[in-house]
Amino acid sequence: MILKKCKKFIWTFLKYFSLIFFSIVAVLPIVSCVVTAFKTDAEYQSTNVMTLPENWLNFTNFIEAFRRANMGQAFVNSTIVLIVVLMGSILFGTQIAYILNRFRFPGNGLVRSLFLFATLLPGVAMQVSVYSIMNSLGLINHLYGYIILMMGTDVISIYIFIQFFENIPVSLDESAIMDGASYFTIYAKILLPLLKPAIVTCMILKGVSTYNEYYMAQLYLQDKTRLGTVATSLFTFTGPLGSKYNLICAGVIISLLPALIVFILCQKQIYSGLTAGAVKG
Secondary structure, rough: OOHHHHHHHHHHHHHHHHHHHHHHHHHHHHHHHHHHHHOOOOHHHOOOOOOOOOOOOOOHHHHHHHHHOOOOHHHHHHHHHHHHHHHHHHHHHHHHHHHHHHHHOOOOOHHHHHHHHHHHOOOHHHHHHHHHHHHHOOOOOHHHHHHHHHHHOOHHHHHHHHHOOOOOOOOHHHHHOOOOHHHHHHHHHHHHHHHHHHHHHHHHHHHHHHHHOOOHHHHHHOHHHOOOHHHHHHHHHHOOOOOHHHHHHHHHHHHHHHHHHHHHHHHHHHHHHHHHHHHHH
């Protein structure tokens, strides 16, 4: 009896200790970033990262980060890219998944296998050929070229949509065809509304990756004064002579605010979409 109670106590202790420990590990960088963002240059150089700033109402770093990194233009560019990429990815992804799932044609399995093969290839390994294609088409250093590139790298969403289509009975399509509906009408008015959980899930995954994407934005949007995004604008304060981490942290907090606002306003839809996606997927 005593041994059983000891085992239960040890298990409960380890469970809560691990929860508290990993929660601290996750929250600590955010706390450090907030503390650093309010420090002056002298405070940052003379104190450690967890020393509290003398003045919590000092917003000079935020103003300077927003101005020097041209974050206003960066937010506009990132918003345009995010909206167009999400709309294009959902539109093309659902249509491709509809064709692959509802129609049987020679090469259907080959196309699915090629999509799967594409997910296994590291993106960095293909950048030489991708850059060559983008350069030959004149799409480098243009916002629309970057948007096309981001829309063309969403194989995971296609597989999510295919999985959802497999849970929708084909009898719905057959009933609509008997009533005289075309394939596009079936897709747009019957199947697409039923894909709402999958669309929410894919929008979250694609939206987060697009908003935080740095490598391709740095490579293909070379005019940072005109075509900078939120991710690339934060690197304004790094250089060979050192990095101004208090300004970087202020910029990070500014860049987090839109995502935080969207999450707070849409958390009900986000949670319902993810849970429905987990059940149906």
